[in-house]
Structures are given as structure tokens and as C-alpha cells.
Amino acid sequence: MTQRDDNLPEKGSVDLQPDxxxxxxxxxxxxxxxxEGREPAPWFFVATIAVSLFWGGWYLGQHGGEFSTRTHLAMSSRDAGTAASAANQNTLAIDDPVAAGQAVFEKHCVACHQGNGLGIAGAFPPVIGSEWVTGEAEVLVRILLHGMQGPVMVAGAPYNGxxxxxxxxxxxxxxxxxxxxLRQWDSNDASPVxxxxxxxxxxxxxxxxAAYSADELR
Ligand code: HEC
Structure with a gap:
């Protein structure tokens, strides 16, 4: 005869029907x-990337300088005012002044003085055959540094721009x-600077x- 196991709970003493x-x-x-799975990326993450890409493109467009080394070298002098940049004014090494000068002219000057250097009658004076270009070097450099404004005679014709x-x-x-x-272009024949x-x-x-006036430079 088997003994009942007394450790087993009595029927009914345990809640067999839990709540x-x-x-x-x-x-x-x-x-x-x-x-795990392909959850959509949070909107702010997508927005951050979109904004960065847009800003990057805009910045490059504004400051990329057409990816030209010349522009970048020229730009390094833009943070004017600091001692370092003032010292940098002279660090650019130019092997061939005439070729470099031509490149600068074609980049910055042709819009007004034209690719042939003859300007536009009544509006933009010529740089070929101009006494301002082939005269005293110092006068030409002053014009280039600070600009020129007001009535001026160039190669016998009046300009006022x-x-x-x-x-x-x-x-x-x-x-x-x-x-x-400029001083050695075409028929111009003056000393280098x-x-x-x-x-x-x-x-x-x-x-x-301020820009110079012709009177001031004469
Ligand atoms: C926005 C148009 C414009 C640009 C760009 C320009 N110039 Fe001029 N330049 C003029 C005008 C206008 C005058 C005449 C100013 C006056 O009437 O007093 C002049 C005058 C001059 C003169 C003295 C007169 C003469 O023709 O010899 C020189 C030299 C000269 N410019 C060189 C340059 C060079 C080099 C560049 C490029 C770095 C340049 N200019 C860019 C408009 C321009």
C-alpha cells in the first residue's frame, strides 16, 4: 500500500484558476x-542629412573659386587685417610673370577692358596704347591697388567711369x-614691375x- 505524499497540496488549497x-x-x-527589421529612419535624421548636403553644395558654389588654384591663392589674402595675412601678400611664387599676368587679366579685367585690351569707346578705356599703363609704374600700381574714378583722358579720348x-x-x-x-602687351613697351x-x-x-582720381595721380 502506497503512502499518500503529504507534500502535495490538498486539492482546492491552491488557486488553480489564476486571475x-x-x-x-x-x-x-x-x-x-x-x-529586428527595416524600421524607417527618423525624420530628423533624414532632415539633417538633407540640410547638410544642401548647405555643402551652396558653400562650395559660393567659395569653391571654380576649383582653380589661382583663386584659392588669391583668396588666402582675403582675411586682410591680420598680421599673418599681411605677411602672406608676398608668398606667391610666380615663375612667368607675363603668363600669370595674362591669366589675371583674363579672369578679372576682360569684362570691362575687353580681351583685346582696347576697351569700349566711351565706357571702358584701352590698356593698350594707354599712357597710364606705360607711364610711371607707380601710377599704374596705385590704380590697380585702389581703383580709379572720375573724368580721365586715355589715349586722347575722355572717359568718366x-x-x-x-x-x-x-x-x-x-x-x-x-x-x-600690361606694360609689355602688344605695342606697349615699358619696364617690368x-x-x-x-x-x-x-x-x-x-x-x-577711396579710388584715385586722374587729377590726383597726375
Ligand atoms: C567694372 C569695370 C572694370 C574692371 C573689371 C576693370 N576696370 Fe580698369 N577701368 C575701368 C574704368 C571705367 C576705368 C576709367 C576710370 C575713370 O573713368 O576714372 C578704368 C581704368 C583703368 C586703367 C587706367 C586707364 C587706362 O585704361 O589705362 C587701368 C590701367 C586699368 N583700368 C586696368 C585694369 C585692370 C588691370 C583690371 C583687372 C585687374 C581692370 N582695370 C578691371 C573699368 C574697369
Whole structure:
């Protein structure tokens, strides 16, 4: 005869019908288990990428300088005012002033003075056959650094316009190369200009903000 196991609970002493309602309520309160899968990226993540791409493209468009080394070298002089950038005015090494001067002219000057250097009658004076170009080098450099404005006679014809300043755009070696190129272009036949001459004039006229008038330069 087998003995009854007294450790077994008496029938009816244990709740064999648990409170299903209560357990389900507890389960429903739990957050869902994480699952693996292709969840959509959060909108702010997508928006951040879109904005960065857009800004990057815009910035490159504004400051890319057409991906030309020349532009970037010229731009390094733009943060004018600091001692470092002032010292940098003379660091650009130019092997062939005439070629470099021509490149600068074609980039910055042809819009007004035209590709043939003859300007447009009544509006933009010629640089070929101009006494301002082939005269005293110092006068030409002053015009290039600070611009020129007001009535002027060039090669026997009157002009009255405004020529922009280049002091913040072009470094001294570029300005020297440009001046040299202009002074020896086509029928022009005058002495070359070196960067030291430009640097000296830049320093001498450092406080200047206005363009020169022809009277002032004469
Ligand atoms: C926005 C048009 C414009 C641009 C760009 C321009 N110039 Fe001029 N330039 C003029 C005008 C206008 C004058 C005459 C100013 C006056 O009437 O007093 C002039 C005058 C000059 C003169 C003295 C007169 C003469 O023709 O010899 C020189 C030299 C000169 N510019 C060179 C340059 C060079 C080099 C560049 C490029 C770095 C340049 N200019 C860019 C409009 C321009």
C-alpha cells in the first residue's frame, strides 16, 4: 500500500484558476519587445542629412573659386587685417610673370577692358596704347591697388567711369605680374614691375579706401 505524499497540496488549497484578467492587464502594460527589421529612419535624421548636403553644395558654389588654384591663392589674402595675412601678400611664387599676368587679366579685367585690351569707346578705356599703363609704374600700381574714378583722358579720348580696387583680391606678386603683362602687351613697351614695388606702395597707401582720381595721380 502506497503512502499518500503529504507534500502535495490538498486539492482546492491552491488557486488553480489564476486571475486571468489581472495577468492580462499586467502584460498589456509592458512595452512591446524590440524587433529586428527595416524600421524607417527618423525624420530628423533624414532632415539633417538633407540640410547638410544642401548647405555643402551652396558653400562650395559660393567659395569653391571654380576649383582653380589661382583663386584659392588669391583668396588666402582675403582675411586682410591680420598680421599673418599681411605677411602672406608676398608668398606667391610666380615663375612667368607675363603668363600669370595674362591669366589675371583674363579672369578679372576682360569684362570691362575687353580681351583685346582696347576697351569700349566711351565706357571702358584701352590698356593698350594707354599712357597710364606705360607711364610711371607707380601710377599704374596705385590704380590697380585702389581703383580709379572720375573724368580721365586715355589715349586722347575722355572717359568718366569707375574702376574697382584690387587690393583685397590680388596678392602683390599677382599685381606685379599683371602690371608687367600690361606694360609689355602688344605695342606697349615699358619696364617690368616687381612685387617689392607693389608691397611698398600697398604699405604706403594702407589707410586708403577711396579710388584715385586722374587729377590726383597726375
Ligand atoms: C567694372 C569695370 C572694370 C574692371 C573689371 C576693370 N576696370 Fe580698369 N577701368 C575701368 C574704368 C571705367 C576705368 C576709367 C576710370 C575713370 O573713368 O576714372 C578704368 C581704368 C583703368 C586703367 C587706367 C586707364 C587706362 O585704361 O589705362 C587701368 C590701367 C586699368 N583700368 C586696368 C585694369 C585692370 C588691370 C583690371 C583687372 C585687374 C581692370 N582695370 C578691371 C573699368 C574697369
Amino acid at each position: 486571468v484578467e489581472r495577468i492580462h492587464r499586467a502584460i498589456r502594460r509592458e512595452p512591446g519587445d524590440p524587433t 569707375a574702376m574697382p580696387a584690387w587690393r583685397d583680391v590680388l596678392q602683390d606678386p599677382e599685381l606685379a605680374a599683371l602690371a608687367t603683362y 616687381d612685387a617689392a614695388t607693389v608691397s611698398a606702395l600697398r604699405a604706403e597707401t594702407a589707410g586708403r579706401t
